[in-house]
Amino acid sequence: MNQYVILNANDNVAVALQDLMAGTVISDLETPVTLQEDVKRGHKFTLQALSKNADVIKYGYPIGHVTEDVVAGQWVHTHNLATNLKDQLAYDYQPMTIPNHYQKEPERYFMGYKRDNGKVGIRNNLYIIPTVGCINPLLDIFVQQFKALHPDNGSFDNIIVLKHPYGCSQLGDDFEMTRRILVDAALQPNAGGVLVFGLGCENNQMDGMKAAIEAYEPINPDRMKFIISQEVKDELGDALDLLEELNEAAKDDHRVKCPLSDLKIGLKCGGSDGLSGVTANPLLGRLSDYIVAQGGSTVLTEVPEMFGAEQILMSRAKDQPTFEKIVELINEFKAYFESYHQPIYENPSPGNKEGGISTLEDKSLGCTQKSGTSPVCDVLQYGDKLKTNGLSLLQAPGNDLVSSSALASADCQMVLFTTGRGTPFATYVPTVKVASNSYIADKKPRWIDFDAGQLMNKSMDDLADQFIDFIIETASGRPTNNEQFGIHGIAIFKNGVTE
Known part of the structure; x- marks a missing residue:
């Protein structure tokens, strides 16, 4: 297994893929680095010296700035890294087109239930x-x-x-x-x-x-x-x-062959760690691009976990009106925080920090990897149902229970839920738990359905093919762990007065 990964050529930090001890020499870099202290799996260390207030670059983007001078090989985390984020912002539409990795794939199918209203279910x-x-x-x-x-x-x-x-x-x-x-x-x-x-x-x-x-x-x-x-x-x-x-x-209901264009999948993460944006979330991004290329639909939610990465999503808006909807989505959710006099950038959670995530930018840039590279075709308000195929954004909070339920409410027949720390919650549609590391997959086999930690030893192309097959099998009736163990729930966003 590799000791570390550098996610973008412009990065000035690397992510440890295993627990590394102080004194470890990272010798295969152009300029070798000696670790100044222990760095746990999922945490970051510097590849070069950084002066106080210098930006820390991960995923090719700033995730904050160092609050003191640091040397090469130093652990960078909440003790010496602070957010760069501000409150509501003005944005310019700067469109960017990224070719879908899956452009000329043969049409594929799953076995689903055709409804009288034209919808298709993956469960009865x-x-x-x-x-x-x-x-x-x-x-x-x-x-x-x-x-x-x-x-x-x-x-x-x-x-x-x-x-x-x-x-x-x-x-x-x-x-x-x-x-x-x-x-x-x-x-x-x-x-x-x-x-x-x-x-x-x-x-x-x-x-x-x-x-x-x-x-x-x-x-x-x-x-x-x-x-x-x-x-x-x-x-x-x-x-x-x-x-x-x-x-x-319902006695005569049976599965029939349905194209993947009938599939609607929710994209969700919870209990994230520093490897979520390295393994599980990019794997969901590949799956999302595949489903979109097949004419299907995927939905990304958790608006607070877009803060810091929103401009990437805005650049992928299919047109100016969609860009403006994304701006409204982001700024209205920031206004919601402000209306209750709460800090916008309190995220990440204690568990996220323990797993190696330091700032909201760090978390958001990892979280939005779930959306792949497809254009953003629509923006849905909380409680809306899907209106168009392709990738949509959905207004909902970062709370795992509420956002998972919101995806099911939007007509997603399945929710893909990545996690590095583990969580048993599932909503009322099949909820596929994808582990960011093999440790949690091995530790919680009744929670985890798929181990994205295999990317430590397999190529993304190979594991993405395996994952796509797994999702088609799940859509065709293969039970998820939450179904086998009877774990289902619904949570509703509460924003108002109880008399």
Whole structure:
């Protein structure tokens, strides 16, 4: 295994690929460097002396400046490196076109479920959606009743309860946000059947839910059922009857051959380390470019983790109006921070720092590698559904739970989630965990689905081919770890008043 990697010819730091001891000589450089102190895996060391306030260059871009004079071979991290970032900025459109690595690939297919509304699912799941958190305790009971009759989940691949604590005592946009995300879930292409379960007295009234769903498309009464528990004598028995009706409606569902242009994939990272931008995120970037070249869709979110790399994304906007949407996306999210008098550049987290990420620029330049090199075709607001094929950006925070759920709400049938530190969370669509290093892949086999740490010993071309095959198999029904172990969740962005 190599000791280090230099990510761009203009970089003045290298990233350690293994724990390196003080005194280690990096002898294969034009000017050999002796490490002045221990440097852990994923952390950075200087390739040359830098004067105080000099920029530290990684990925070919500044990730901050040194706060003191440093010598060649010195560990550079939060103790001697500070951000260069400012608050809201003005930007100029400077378009840049990067040829897609995959331009003349043969058309490929996966096995999916064709829906009556023209959408395509990669799972035939049963979603049970509470309108309000008050009724969460009831949901597991009638799922247990249904599974007692159908131990194999009946006509469905998975039965997923989307528990959440909201739906009442919310006002204004905060309430509308909750309703919108629940409606998005009801219309998710992976849903073979949906039961919307209400209480009756909540703010999130069932009539409002139905109207919001019908604003998108007509309700299919065979595939979507509704119950208000305060209006029936036996809510458990009645709910079980409705589940049986959904099960009957889905009994003849089967997979059919679908082009990859029908695939919509969310791109996400969490628990990142210093290798995330070296291995797992670039691997997702290659996958994204491949899906886009096949006519499919990918979605990049976590807006705060674009700060510091936003100008790269802006330069890839397909046109001036899209560029202006990206500017608005970035500056509006900065304004959101400012409205609560919070620092915009508090990120990265303690775990990120332990793993070798020093500043938000460092994190963002690594995070945005997930988008590959494709043009940005559209910008979506939180709760929006995909409108066009290609690469889109989605407004959502960096919070893993909320941003993963936002990707599922946008109609992504699958979320690819890179991690260097490890995390068990998964949203309500198949969530593929991609490890940035083999250590966490070996340590957490029930969490990790694919080990991008193999890039330490394999070429990107070879591993990308392997990963593409793996994703097509997953889209065609291969279960992810979160599915095998029943780990599903939904989280909703809260921004408003609770009465």
